[in-house]
Amino acid sequence: MSSHVSKKIASALMEGGKLLAEACPVCASPLVQRKTGEVFCLSCEKQVVIVSSDEEALGKVTVNSVLYELEELMMRRIKAAIESVKSGEADERSTLENMTLMLDVVKKIKELRKS
Numbered sequence: 001m002s003s004h005v006s007k008k009i010a011s012a013l014m015e016g017g018k019l020l021a022e023a024c025p026v027c028a029s030p031l032v033q034r035k036t037g038e039v040f041c042l043s044c045e046k047q048v049v050i051v052s053s054d055e056e057a058l059g060k061v062t063v064n065s066v067l068y069e070l071e072e073l074m075m076r077r078i079k080a081a082i083e084s085v086k087s088g089e090a091d092e093r094s095t096l097e098n099m100t101l102m103l104d105v106v107k108k109i110k111e112l113r114k115s
């Protein structure tokens with residue numbers, strides 16, 4: 001999965017979306033359920049209708065690796081944000097607000113791992 005898709009998933013989660021255990025049948029990206037209930041693949045940019053299948057176990061493995069990738073992306077971003085505040089390049093207040101959102105995503109990832 002590209003980091004482009006990771007970013008889209010991150011922003012969908014910030015908007016109150018939910019990361020599902022099921023993966024996209026076409027591209028195997030994790031599916032996100034919007035607050036409205038529709039399930040989307042943010043990689044294919046299509047709505048997906050979930051049907052339970054024997055491949056569910058396989059889907060979970062994929063989602064775990066994606067969660068890891070997303071967490072890694074968030075940690076890299078947070079680290080970069082810290083550096084930009086230290087060097088005085090970034091506005092401290094808005095950077096801290098962004099960091100709070102990113103930490104929220106990391107928290108959600110940890111919750112998903114436990115479930």
Ligand SMILES: [Zn+2]
Nearest residue numbers: 024027041044
């Ligand atoms: Zn897809």
